[in-house]
Amino acid sequence: MPLTEKIAPNIPYLRRFARALCGNQSSGDAYVAATLEAIIADPSSFPSDQDPRVALFKTFLKIWQSLEVNQREDGPGASPAAMAERRLEQLPPRPRQAFLLTAVESFSPDQVQTILDVSPEELDELLDTAGREIARQVATEILIIEDEPIIAMDLEALVEGLGHSVLGIARTHKEAVGEVQKKRPGLILADIQLADGSSGLDAVNEILGGLEVPVIFITAYPERLLTGDRPEPTFLITKPFQPDMVKAMISQALFFDTRAHNRGAAA
Structure with a gap:
C-alpha cells in the first residue's frame, strides 16, 4: 500500500490530537503540516513496520518536540472546550501526551509506549502525574x-x-x-x-x-x-x-x- 494511503485516513485524528496538545487548531495544524512535509522529504523516517496510526503519531511527536510553532490565539471565551484546553496546558508536556493518547485517542497502553518510546513503568508514572494534576483541578x-x-x-x-x-x-x-x-x-x-x-x-x-x-x-x-x-x-x-x-x-x-x-x- 502506498505511504499516502496509509497516512491519509489518520490525518483527522492527528489534527484532533494536535489541537488538544497545542491549545488551538492553527498551531496544531502547523505541526501536522510540518510532520507531513518531513515524511514526504524523507519517507524512510516513517516507521513502515508499525501500525500506520501509531507510526504517524510517533513521527508527529518527534516534530512537535523539535519545532517552535506553537502559538496562542484564544480569546477570553469560557466554553467547555476552551476551559478543557486551558486545563490541558497546565499538564506537563509528557504527561499531557500520555493522557491524550490514552484517554482521548484510545490507543492501547502498548501503543502509547511505542509512540512515546517509554516502558510500562514510565507510562504508568506519566499517567499518574497527569491524573494527580487533573485531580488537583477537579x-x-x-x-x-x-x-x-x-x-x-x-x-x-x-x-x-x-x-x-x-x-x-x-x-x-x-x-x-x-x-x-x-x-x-x-x-x-x-x-x-x-x-x-x-x-x-x-x-x-x-x-x-x-x-x-x-x-x-x-x-x-x-x-x-x-x-x-x-x-x-x-x-x-x-x-x-x-x-x-x-x-x-x-x-x-x-x-x-x-x-x-x-x-x-x-x-
Whole structure:
C-alpha cells in the first residue's frame, strides 16, 4: 500500500490530537503540516513496520518536540472546550501526551509506549502525574459499586492515589442508591453483576434519575451494556482491567465533565 494511503485516513485524528496538545487548531495544524512535509522529504523516517496510526503519531511527536510553532490565539471565551484546553496546558508536556493518547485517542497502553518510546513503568508514572494534576483541578468524591472486596480495595487505592476521595463502597443495588441519598458523588465506578444478584446497571439508572454524573462501568460482562437501557454516554472497562486505563478513564470523564444521564428518564 502506498505511504499516502496509509497516512491519509489518520490525518483527522492527528489534527484532533494536535489541537488538544497545542491549545488551538492553527498551531496544531502547523505541526501536522510540518510532520507531513518531513515524511514526504524523507519517507524512510516513517516507521513502515508499525501500525500506520501509531507510526504517524510517533513521527508527529518527534516534530512537535523539535519545532517552535506553537502559538496562542484564544480569546477570553469560557466554553467547555476552551476551559478543557486551558486545563490541558497546565499538564506537563509528557504527561499531557500520555493522557491524550490514552484517554482521548484510545490507543492501547502498548501503543502509547511505542509512540512515546517509554516502558510500562514510565507510562504508568506519566499517567499518574497527569491524573494527580487533573485531580488537583477537579478533585471529587467517587462512589464505587463493586461486590468483590479485593477489587473494591484496589479501586479505592487507585482513586485515592490520584487525589480523589471515596464517597463509599456499595456491594448491592440497594446500598448504591442509599449511598447517593446520603451525599452526591462526583463520579461513579460501577460493576454490573453484584453480590445479591442485583444489577449495577439498574442501580446506576436509578441514581441517574435524580442527577447527572460521570459513570464508568468496570465489568466482566460488557455484553450486558449492549441494551437500550444503558446510560449515555457510557464508559466501559473490561475486567481484568489495567490500572493505568482506569486512571486515564477517570481523568477523562472528570476532565471533560462527561456527565451521564438515564436515557429512559430523559425520554
